[in-house]
Amino acid sequence: MTAPDAPKGKRWAIWLPLVLFGAFFALVMNGLIRPADREIESAMVGKPLPVFDLAPGSPDRPGLATDAFRQGRPRLLNIFASWCVPCAAEAPQLDAIAKSGVPIDGVAIRDREEDLARFLARHGNPFASIGKDDISEVQLGLGSSGVPETFVIDGSGTIRYQHIGPIMDRDVAKILAEVERAEKPL
Amino acid sequence: MIAEAGLALLWFAAALAVLQLFTSLMTLRGGDGSGEMGGIVRPAAIMQGPLVALSFAMLMWLFIRTDLSVLLVAANSHSAKPFIFKVAGTWGNHEGSMLLWVTVMALSGSFLALVERRLPERTMIATLAAQAFVSLGFYAFLLFSSNPFERLLTPVAEGNGLNPLLQDIGLAFHPPTLYVGYVGLSVAFSFAVGALITREVGPAFARAMRPWVLGSWIFLTIGITAGSYWAYYELGWGGWWFWDPVENASLMPWLAATALLHSASVLASRDALRTWTIMLGVVAFSMSMVGTFLVRSGILTSVHAFAVDPERGTFILALLTIYIGGALALFGARASTVSEGKRFSIVSREAGLVVNNVALTAILGIVLLGTLYPLLTEAFDTKVSVGPPYFNPVGAIFAFPMFVALAIGPLLRWRSDRFGRIGKRLILPAVVTVIVLGGALMFAPDIHILPLLGLGMAIGLGIASLVPLFGRNLLRTPLPTYGMVLGHFGLAVALFGMASESAFSTEKLVAANVGDRVDVGPWSIELTSMEPVAGPNWTALEATMTARYEDGSPVMLHPQSRTFTQPQQTTSESALSTRWNGQLYAVVGEEGADGRWQLRLWWKPFVPLVWLGGLLIALGGVLALIGRVAGDVRRGLQRRRIAMRRESKPLAAATTGPAE
Numbered sequence: 035m036t037a038p039d040a041p042k043g044k045r046w047a048i049w050l051p052l053v054l055f056g057a058f059f060a061l062v063m064n065g066l067i068r069p070a071d072r073e074i075e076s077a078m079v080g081k082p083l084p085v086f087d088l089a090p091g092s093p094d095r096p097g098l099a100t101d102a103f104r105q106g107r108p109r110l111l112n113i114f115a116s117w118c119v120p121c122a123a124e125a126p127q128l129d130a131i132a133k134s135g136v137p138i139d140g141v142a143i144r145d146r147e148e149d150l151a152r153f154l155a156r157h158g159n160p161f162a163s164i165g166k167d168d169i170s171e172v173q174l175g176l177g178s179s180g181v182p183e184t185f186v187i188d189g190s191g192t193i194r195y196q197h198i199g200p201i202m203d204r205d206v207a208k209i210l211a212e213v214e215r216a217e218k219p220l
Numbered sequence: 221m222i223a224e225a226g227l228a229l230l231w232f233a234a235a236l237a238v239l240q241l242f243t244s245l246m247t248l249r250g251g252d253g254s255g256e257m258g259g260i261v262r263p264a265a266i267m268q269g270p271l272v273a274l275s276f277a278m279l280m281w282l283f284i285r286t287d288l289s290v291l292l293v294a295a296n297s298h299s300a301k302p303f304i305f306k307v308a309g310t311w312g313n314h315e316g317s318m319l320l321w322v323t324v325m326a327l328s329g330s331f332l333a334l335v336e337r338r339l340p341e342r343t344m345i346a347t348l349a350a351q352a353f354v355s356l357g358f359y360a361f362l363l364f365s366s367n368p369f370e371r372l373l374t375p376v377a378e379g380n381g382l383n384p385l386l387q388d389i390g391l392a393f394h395p396p397t398l399y400v401g402y403v404g405l406s407v408a409f410s411f412a413v414g415a416l417i418t419r420e421v422g423p424a425f426a427r428a429m430r431p432w433v434l435g436s437w438i439f440l441t442i443g444i445t446a447g448s449y450w451a452y453y454e455l456g457w458g459g460w461w462f463w464d465p466v467e468n469a470s471l472m473p474w475l476a477a478t479a480l481l482h483s484a485s486v487l488a489s490r491d492a493l494r495t496w497t498i499m500l501g502v503v504a505f506s507m508s509m510v511g512t513f514l515v516r517s518g519i520l521t522s523v524h525a526f527a528v529d530p531e532r533g534t535f536i537l538a539l540l541t542i543y544i545g546g547a548l549a550l551f552g553a554r555a556s557t558v559s560e561g562k563r564f565s566i567v568s569r570e571a572g573l574v575v576n577n578v579a580l581t582a583i584l585g586i587v588l589l590g591t592l593y594p595l596l597t598e599a600f601d602t603k604v605s606v607g608p609p610y611f612n613p614v615g616a617i618f619a620f621p622m623f624v625a626l627a628i629g630p631l632l633r634w635r636s637d638r639f640g641r642i643g644k645r646l647i648l649p650a651v652v653t654v655i656v657l658g659g660a661l662m663f664a665p666d667i668h669i670l671p672l673l674g675l676g677m678a679i680g681l682g683i684a685s686l687v688p689l690f691g692r693n694l695l696r697t698p699l700p701t702y703g704m705v706l707g708h709f710g711l712a713v714a715l716f717g718m719a720s721e722s723a724f725s726t727e728k729l730v731a732a733n734v735g736d737r738v739d740v741g742p743w744s745i746e747l748t749s750m751e752p753v754a755g756p757n758w759t760a761l762e763a764t765m766t767a768r769y770e771d772g773s774p775v776m777l778h779p780q781s782r783t784f785t786q787p788q789q790t791t792s793e794s795a796l797s798t799r800w801n802g803q804l805y806a807v808v809g810e811e812g813a814d815g816r817w818q819l820r821l822w823w824k825p826f827v828p829l830v831w832l833g834g835l836l837i838a839l840g841g842v843l844a845l846i847g848r849v850a851g852d853v854r855r856g857l858q859r860r861r862i863a864m865r866r867e868s869k870p871l872a873a874a875t876t877g878p879a880e
Contacts, residue, residue: 051499051503051552052548052549055544062592063537064599065598066517066534120295122376123291123294123376126374156374
C-alpha cells in the first residue's frame with residue numbers, strides 16, 4: 035500500500051505535516067497581527083469625534099461638549115452608567131489612570147442623577163466632566179455598542195483607540211500606551 | 221476564602237505537574253524507568269486529579285452561592301438565575317471552561333497513571349512526561365492569563381447575568397461533553413509522543429491508546445450531535461448544520477479521531493500503519509487545539525462565539541505551537557526510525573481502512589481549508605465567507621467513496637482477500653440502492669444530485685452495515701463487532717435524515733393575524749392566540765398554534781419571542797412537533813406595523829434521524845469500548861493468574877520461560 039506507510043524514498047513526506055502546520059501558523063499570526071478590519075472597535079479609530087454638547091450629569095462636574103477634546107492634550111472618554119456592573123469593576127482602574135495624570139471625561143448613558151451620585155460616591159469620581167446622554171446619541175455617534183467603553187481622543191479631537199468592556203488591571207498599561215501614542219498627531 | 225482555596229489548590233496541582241515533568245524527564249535520561257525518580261512520576265500524576273477537581277468544586281460553590289465579590293461570578297451570574305443555570309454558569313464562560321478543561325485533563329492523567337500497566341514502563345514514563353508538559357501549558361494559561369478566582373475590590377450589588385442564548389439545558393452538557401472528548405485526545409497525543417520518544421510503536425501501544433481514542437470519540441460524537449440539535453432549536457433558523465467555524469472546530473477533531481480509531485485498530489490487530497497512526501494521534505489533538513483557538517481567539521466570525529478574546533487566542537496559539545510544532549518536529553525526526561509495519565494486499569480489510577483514513581483525512585483537510593479560507597483571502601484584502609456551496613459538494617467527493625468502502629471493508633479479511641468471495645453478500649445492498657435511486661428520480665424528478673445520492677447510499681449502507689452479522693452466531697459475536705455494525709448503521713441513519721431534510725423540506729414565511737390558517741407540507745396550522753408570559757428572568761410573547769397533520773388530531777405549539785431582563789436580549793424559542801416521519805418547526809417573530817405576526821414554519825421529513833443516527837454512532841462506540849475494556853480486563857486477570865501459578869510452581873515457570 036502506498037499513502038500511509040511510505041517507502042524509504044518518500045521519507046520527506048514525514049516533514050509535510052510540520053510544513054503544513056507552519057503555513058497554518060503563518061496564516062493565523064497574520065490574522066492576529068492585523069485585526070484592523072476584523073474588529074468593531076476600529077470602525078471609528080482615526081475619525082474625528084462627532085459633535086455633541088451634553089448637559090452635566092452631576093452637580094459638581096461640568097457637562098461635556100466636543101470642544102473639550104480640542105485642547106491639544108489627549109483625553110480619555112469613558113462611556114459608563116450607574117446601572118452597569120462592569121463599570122463598577124473598572125472604577126479602581128479608572129481612578130488609577132486619572133491619578134497618573136490623564137484627564138478622563140465621562141458620558142453617563144440613560145442614567146438618573148440620584149443613581150449617578152450614589153455610584154460616584156461609592157466607586158469614586160475620576161471624571162473631569164460628566165455629560166448626561168439620555169438618548170444614547172453620543173454612544174451611537176461613537177459607534178459604541180455597550181457600556182463600558184473607553185476612547186482615547188488626541189488633542190485635535192480625533193479618536194485614536196477604543197477599548198470595549200471594563201478596563202481591568204491588565205488593560206491599564208495598554209490604555210496608557212495608547213494615550214502616549216496619541217500625544218503625537220496622526 | 222473559597223476563592224483563595226480554589227486558587228491555592230490550582231497552584232499546588234501545577235507544582236505537582238512540574239514535579240511530574242521533571243522526574244519523568246530525569247528518568248528518561250537516566251535509563252530504564254525503574255529508578256527512584258521514576259517512582260514519583262505516577263503518584264504526582266495521580267494527585268493532580270483530585271486537587272484540580274476540588275478547585276473546580278470551589279468555583280462551582282462560588283457560583284451556586286452567587287458570591288458577587290468574585291469577578292467571574294459578578295460578570296456571568298445573577299442571583300435570580302435558576303439553580304441549574306447557576307451550576308452551568310460555572311463553565312459557561314472562558315475562565316470556568318478552561319478550569320473545566322484542566323479538571324478533566326488532570327482526572328484523565330490520574331486515571332492513566334493509576335490503571336495503565338501494559339506498556340513498557342519507559343514508554344509509560346515518556347507518555348506521562350508528555351501529559352505533564354501539555355497540562356503545564358494549561359495550568360499556566362489559567363493561572364497567568366485567565367484566573368477564574370479573581371476578586372473584585374468592591375463587591376457589586378448584582379451580577380451581570382449569563383448570555384440568554386446560553387440559558388438552556390443544552391448548555392449544561394454540550395461544552396463539558398466536547399471537553400472530555402478533546403482531553404481524551406490529549407491522552408492519545410501523549411501516548412503518541414511517548415511512543416515516538418522510546419520508538420516503541422506496535423500493537424501494545426495501539427491497544428493502550430485505543431480506549432482513550434474510543435472514549436473521547438464517543439463524547440465528541442455526542443457533543444457534536446447535541447450541539448447540532450441545540451443550534452437547531454435554539455437559534456431558531458431551522459438549520460442543523462451551518463458550516464460555521466465553531467461547528468467545524470468541533471467536527472475536525474471528530475474526523476481525525478474517527479480516522480485514528482480505525483487506523484489504531486489496524487495497528488492493534490495487524491501491526492501495520494505504524495507511522496500513520498502516530499501522526500493521526502498528533503493530528504487529532506492538534507485539531508482540538510486548533511478548534512479551541514479558532515473559537516476563542518475570535519479570529520473568525522461565528523454565530524456561536526460566546527467567549528472571544530484575541531489576547532487569550534494568542535496564548536492558546538502559543539501553546540498550540542509549542543505542542544503541535546514540537547510533536548510534529550519530533551515526528552519528523554523520529555518517524556523514519558520507527559520500523560515499518562506489516563504489509564498487506566490491495567484487497568484486504570487493511571486496504572478498506574486505508575480508504576477510510578484517506579477519505580476522512582481529505583474531508584478534514586477540506587473542512588480546515590474552508591474554515592481558514594476567509595483568513596487566507598483576508599491576508600490579501602478580500603473578504604469572503606465560505607459556506608455550504610463549497611463544503612457540501614467538495615466533502616461529498618470524498619464522503620461517497622468512503623461510504624462504498626464502508627459497505628465493503630468490514631466483509632473483507634485481514635491481510636489479503638478476493639472480491640469474488642464477498643461479491644454475493646453485496647448484491648442485496650447494491651440492488652436496493654439502485655431501486656431507491658430510481659424511485660426517488662421517479663417521484664421527485666427535481667431532486668438535487670447530492671440528496672439523491674445520499675438517499676440511495678443511506679439505504680444501501682443501512683443494509684450493508686448489517687451484512688457482517690449475516691450467517692454469524694449472534695450470541696458469540698464479540699461486542700466490538702456489534703459496536704462497529706451499530707456505528708456504521710447509525711451513519712446510514714444520519715445520512716438518510718440529512719438527505720431527506722435537504723431534499724424534501726418545505727418552508728413558509730408568513731405574516732398572520734390571530735385566527736389565520738397556514739399550510740406547510742401535510743400540516744395545516746392555525747394561529748390561535750398571542751399572549752404575554754413571564755419566567756424567572758424573562759418575559760415573552762407566546763403564540764398558541766393549533767397544528768393538524770393531514771386530518772389528524774390537533775397538536776398545540778407554543779413558540780415564544782423571549783426577552784431576557786439580565787442582560788437584555790431577545791431570543792426566539794422555537795416549538796417543535798415530532799412525528800415518526802419528520803418534524804414540524806415553528807418560530808414566531810416580530811409584530812408587524814399592521815398588527816400581524818411574523819411566523820416561520822418548516823416541515824422537515826425525517827430530520828430527527830440526523831441526531832438519532834448520531835446517537836446510534838455513539839452507542840456503537842460505547843459497545844465497542846465496553847467490549848475492548850472487558851477484553852483487556854479479562855486478559856489482565858488471566859495473566860495475573862498464570863503469574864501466580866508460576867510463583868507457586870517454580871519448576872513449571874522455568875520450562876515456559878521468564879515471566880513478563
